[in-house]
Amino acid sequence: MDFNYTEEQLALQDTLRRFIARDYAFEHRRALAKSADGFDRQAWKTFADFGILALPFPEEFGGISEHGGNAVDTMLVMEMLGRGLALEPYVPTVVLCGGLIRDAGSSAQKEALLPAIAGGELMLALAHFEPGARYELDHVATTATAKGSGWQLDGAKAVVLGAPSADKLIVSARDGKEISLFLIDAKAPGVTLRAYPTQDGARAADIKLANVTVGADALIGTAGGALPIVERALDYANAALCAEAVGIMSALNEVTLEYLKTRKQFGVPIGKFQALQHRMADMVIATEQARSMATLAAVRVDSRDAAERSRSVAATKAYVTQSARLVGQQAVQLHGGMGVVDELNVAHYFKRLTMIGLTFGDADYHLGKFSDSLLAA
Amino acid sequence: MDLNFTAEEQSFREDVRRFLRAKLPAEISRKVLGGKRLEKDDFVRWQQILHAQGWGAVGWPTAFGGTGWNAVQQHIFDEECSDAGAPLQLPFGLKMVAPVIMAFGNPAQQQRFLPRIIDGSDWWCQGYSEPGSGSDLASLKMRAVRVNSPEGDHYVVNGQKTWNTLGQYADWIFCLVRTSTEGRQQEGISFLLIDMKTPGITVRPIIMLDGEHEINEVWFEDVRVPVQNLIGEENKGWTYAKFLLGHERTGIAGVGRSKRELKKLKEIARKETANGRPLIEDQRFRDRIAQVELELMALEITNLRVISAEGEKKLAPGPEASILKIKGSEIQQMLTELQMQALGHYALPWIEEALDAAWTGDALMEAYADHAAPLSGRYFNFRKTTIYGGSNEIQKNIISQMILGL
Ligand SMILES: Cc1cc2nc3c(=O)[nH]c(=O)nc-3n(C[C@H](O)[C@H](O)[C@H](O)COP(=O)(O)OP(=O)(O)OC[C@H]3O[C@@H](n4cnc5c(N)ncnc54)[C@H](O)[C@@H]3O)c2cc1C
Numbered sequence: 001m002d003f004n005y006t007e008e009q010l011a012l013q014d015t016l017r018r019f020i021a022r023d024y025a026f027e028h029r030r031a032l033a034k035s036a037d038g039f040d041r042q043a044w045k046t047f048a049d050f051g052i053l054a055l056p057f058p059e060e061f062g063g064i065s066e067h068g069g070n071a072v073d074t075m076l077v078m079e080m081l082g083r084g085l086a087l088e089p090y091v092p093t094v095v096l097c098g099g100l101i102r103d104a105g106s107s108a109q110k111e112a113l114l115p116a117i118a119g120g121e122l123m124l125a126l127a128h129f130e131p132g133a134r135y136e137l138d139h140v141a142t143t144a145t146a147k148g149s150g151w152q153l154d155g156a157k158a159v160v161l162g163a164p165s166a167d168k169l170i171v172s173a174r175d176g177k178e179i180s181l182f183l184i185d186a187k188a189p190g191v192t193l194r195a196y197p198t199q200d201g202a203r204a205a206d207i208k209l210a211n212v213t214v215g216a217d218a219l220i221g222t223a224g225g226a227l228p229i230v231e232r233a234l235d236y237a238n239a240a241l242c243a244e245a246v247g248i249m250s251a252l253n254e255v256t257l258e259y260l261k262t263r264k265q266f267g268v269p270i271g272k273f274q275a276l277q278h279r280m281a282d283m284v285i286a287t288e289q290a291r292s293m294a295t296l297a298a299v300r301v302d303s304r305d306a307a308e309r310s311r312s313v314a315a316t317k318a319y320v321t322q323s324a325r326l327v328g329q330q331a332v333q334l335h336g337g338m339g340v341v342d343e344l345n346v347a348h349y350f351k352r353l354t355m356i357g358l359t360f361g362d363a364d365y366h367l368g369k370f371s372d373s374l375l376a377a
Numbered sequence: 378m379d380l381n382f383t384a385e386e387q388s389f390r391e392d393v394r395r396f397l398r399a400k401l402p403a404e405i406s407r408k409v410l411g412g413k414r415l416e417k418d419d420f421v422r423w424q425q426i427l428h429a430q431g432w433g434a435v436g437w438p439t440a441f442g443g444t445g446w447n448a449v450q451q452h453i454f455d456e457e458c459s460d461a462g463a464p465l466q467l468p469f470g471l472k473m474v475a476p477v478i479m480a481f482g483n484p485a486q487q488q489r490f491l492p493r494i495i496d497g498s499d500w501w502c503q504g505y506s507e508p509g510s511g512s513d514l515a516s517l518k519m520r521a522v523r524v525n526s527p528e529g530d531h532y533v534v535n536g537q538k539t540w541n542t543l544g545q546y547a548d549w550i551f552c553l554v555r556t557s558t559e560g561r562q563q564e565g566i567s568f569l570l571i572d573m574k575t576p577g578i579t580v581r582p583i584i585m586l587d588g589e590h591e592i593n594e595v596w597f598e599d600v601r602v603p604v605q606n607l608i609g610e611e612n613k614g615w616t617y618a619k620f621l622l623g624h625e626r627t628g629i630a631g632v633g634r635s636k637r638e639l640k641k642l643k644e645i646a647r648k649e650t651a652n653g654r655p656l657i658e659d660q661r662f663r664d665r666i667a668q669v670e671l672e673l674m675a676l677e678i679t680n681l682r683v684i685s686a687e688g689e690k691k692l693a694p695g696p697e698a699s700i701l702k703i704k705g706s707e708i709q710q711m712l713t714e715l716q717m718q719a720l721g722h723y724a725l726p727w728i729e730e731a732l733d734a735a736w737t738g739d740a741l742m743e744a745y746a747d748h749a750a751p752l753s754g755r756y757f758n759f760r761k762t763t764i765y766g767g768s769n770e771i772q773k774n775i776i777s778q779m780i781l782g783l
Contacts, residue, residue, distance in 0.1 A: 131743035134721050158743050194741035198725040206742045265513035332760050337540050347586035
């Protein structure tokens with residue numbers, strides 16, 4: 001066993017930490033959340049320069065190492081992006097869609113898309129979940145009807161993260177019984193977006209597809225083979241979100257600890273009150289436990305054994321979400337009135353943690369998934 | 378022992394229901410039940426309607442225009458109003474400053490202020506907290522210096538209050554101010570009523586984490602307040618403030634509103650689906666609903682026990698108010714959290730206009746948004762309930778130190 005980061009990993013972590021401190025201060029982030037794009041295009045270019053947009057891709061497709069970075073690299077990046085509450089659509093574009101194309105795309109697709117993602121020129125979003133689907137992966141009512149050598153897509157998608165800035169969408173649709181994935185242009189005729197901010201300041205959209213025609217080359221993976229591909233990509237995304245949550249939780253613990261030491265009531269710092277000391281201790285314990293689980297997920301998500309991979313990610317997402325709930329709620333509580341104002345980062349960390357918990361399966365969904373896996377064992 | 382309502386109480390309930398059916402404006406109840414933003418006018422209009430019925434201040438003695446209802450009747454009234462979607466009668470005038478004016482104000486103050494509270498003419502806000510004095514309220518610093526002058530004796534007030542709920546609408550603010558820095562902190566505090574239109578007062582909004590403007594900072598710069606606006610004696614304000622805290626037990630548990638929100642939670646859980654079935658059929662989620670319902674059942678009976686004992690004047694000062702505050706706020710938070718969880722990722726969109734009464738959905742958005750969007754931010758907003766009104770940590774200190782003697 002080895003729990004240490006490599007030299008390169010530590011260097012990357014350091015670079016990102018400095019970037020967040022210098023170029024991504026909270027006030028800047030607040031302004032970004034209210035801007036039209038909802039994120040910083042300049043930061044995206046910087047991410048390309050840092051190489052993190054290329055992180056999970058092999059060298060031949062614009063990546064930085066022979067086989068591409070592993071999920072531990074992604075974990076480290078996500079922790080830092082979490083600290084900065086970065087609004088850039090890193091998970092939708094790089095982790096989710098980039099990972100999906102890396103694992104299931106044809107050579108032509110990989111050549112066309114991955115280097116463009118790596119270079120910061122292309123953004124993607126996964127349009128999979130639908131109204132009424134909740135978190136069920138196979139609930140897809142959007143249809144793919146064979147038309148000429150290609151397909152026609154019709155249907156509706158809900159809360160597609162990163163869609164407003166996406167150049168292309170990966171859409172799941174059902175052809176008879178089976179579900180397939182298609183790459184479409186976000187501006188293709190027949191695609192209507194209703195874009196909106198999410199509770200945590202990011203951007204998403206509901207999407208309507210009406211008579212959207214695509215060629216044969218739009219298919220990703222095999223016809224009817226979408227589910228295992230989507231599941232794997234979402235496992236990567238969830239592992240990344242858990243790492244982001246851990247980054248946020250450590251940052252929240254730091255600001256809360258600082259507050260306990262500086263805020264005075266009854267003539268003493270409130271950190272002198274034992275009730276709050278114990279609460280703070282619980283927050284630190286929860287964060288360390290969550291960090292352990294996020295590490296486990298980062299290592300196991302690269303596993304070739306799909307059952308093991310999914311089971312570990314489900315366990316992690318359930319556990320980290322529960323820890324994040326405790327840390328987020330208590331950080332707000334210990335700040336008193338200052339915890340519920342828009343002006344401080346505390347509430348924004350809390351909101352982001354909460355939204356992570358609702359994205360790609362909540363704690364109950366993942367606990368259920370893990371719990372069901374006990375029957376299979 | 379009998380946990381049933383008597384026949385008279387049942388028929389009282391029917392009267393309240395009939396009244397609500399006839400008089401509660403539909404455009405107001407639609408807002409309340411749909412989780413929409415209420416305007417000042419909604420609160421005022423409802424207060425006027427209640428006042429016209431003679432029900433403007435259910436907790437007041439009849440001498441001041443109250444109903445004289447007993448605690449159980451007040452509970453029934455609260456439950457029915459909540460269920461029907463009536464706006465909350467804001468506590469600041471009716472339940473906070475009015476009892477203090479009745480108990481410690483002089484007849485002139487009572488005649489001047491109470492009728493305008495009960496008929497909805499004056500909007501009151503509470504000016505206790507300061508940036509440096511939240512839980513430790515007695516450390517407050519806002520200064521009031523008495524000046525005797527030929528134009529009339531007055532106080533000159535300087536300092537800052539904060540977190541004032543709906544102070545942006547207020548005609549009046551009741552403040553704890555420092556009139557002496559000698560002796561114990563508690564002994565240098567006075568209770569002042571201040572007209573918000575007085576020169577030198579500035580109200581600045583504080584935007585909350587859900588993006589809403591519900592609280593404010595209020596700054597005072599050489600604000601002249603006539604001595605006629607002092608309640609009781611100078612430097613006795615702390616006693617009056619404490620009286621207020623211990624006085625009001627009915628209502629703080631919020632049982633009526635929580636029952637309504639529980640009902641709403643079940644509605645959402647019937648509408649949303651999991652695995653192709655209504656979410657409420659999902660055992661894991663249904664158990665969560667069941668658990669909060671147990672909490673609420675217990676609280677309802679605790680609440681009734683407390684207020685009945687109070688009615689019979691059997692109640693020594695005890696931990697009751699703190700128990701009701703702690704459990705009531707925790708349940709409100711559980712309910713908003715479960716409503717959000719029931720919505721799942723459909724709670725992510727932040728549709729700013731969804732809180733407007735006119736918003737009934739968005740043609741470009743999927744149908745889930747109609748019910749999800751107005752509710753989405755409430756979980757965040759409701760974190761306030763364990764912080765304000767004496768934080769839950771402070772309530773537990775009261776129980777453990779003042780009541781249990783630890
Ligand atoms: C939405 C909202 C509306 C409000 N409306 C009003 C209003 O209309 N008028 C008004 O006057 N005030 C209002 N308040 C203020 C409210 O009463 C205070 O926020 C509250 O008293 C806590 O004070 P604080 O925010 O300064 O937190 P602090 O007192 O600084 O507390 C910070 C943390 O320390 C804890 N703590 C403090 N002392 C102890 C102790 N001895 N033991 C253990 N834990 C302790 C607290 O519980 C909290 O978790 C409102 C607040 C909010 C959030």
